[in-house]
Amino acid sequence: GNSVTQMEGPVTLSEEAFLTINCTYTATGYPSLFWYVQYPGEGLQLLLKATKADDKGSNKGFEATYRKETTSFHLEKGSVQVSDSAVYFCALSTTGGGNKLTFGTGTQLKVEL
């Protein structure tokens, strides 16, 4: 079956630090990969996606590259801000799986001044 493994949090960084949140996956077929963000008290927002190997998804300074050879989709940002503090979820879906999303457990990011 499909599964997603994320690095555990919380991750605490100073403002302007470099961010990496690791994500690896197991899937049957060829998955599409996503990063979602959840701010306190809110639902999930799509941050970025990649639908095939070597694609790079990017949005709001965040980026992630679909690495089929390492089954990874690590999230990076060059300079985090306090407003980036949230929980980040890596997820995948497969056409054969009916496009439902399989999520990792989430990584909480705290950015301090």
Add this chain to the structure above:
Amino acid sequence: DAGVTQSPTHLIKTRGQQVTLRCSPKSGHDTVSWYQQALGQGPQFIFQYYEEEERQRGNFPDRFSGHQFPNYSSELNVNALLLGDSALYLCASSLAMVPYGYTFGSGTRLTVV
């Protein structure tokens, strides 16, 4: 343009009771999916509705049931509530012919006591 609307935002139920949660999809969307997010965990897929039928189902017992109405809105029903059903229930809408374009609601926080 309204996004996904869920009601109620919070509720408290007693073990053994039944509950109904409601979701209005984003305008133009015809598919509704429900997810359960336990505290500190990633969302887990419950089921998906399209054309008023359940199209996919995750690994949840029959106590969890749903419905989709002609206007695409949806309900999630949970019978014989258990303490372990306490979670944030998220509704996501999409357009069937455009996979991966999910919009999530802010969720309903269910507490079972």
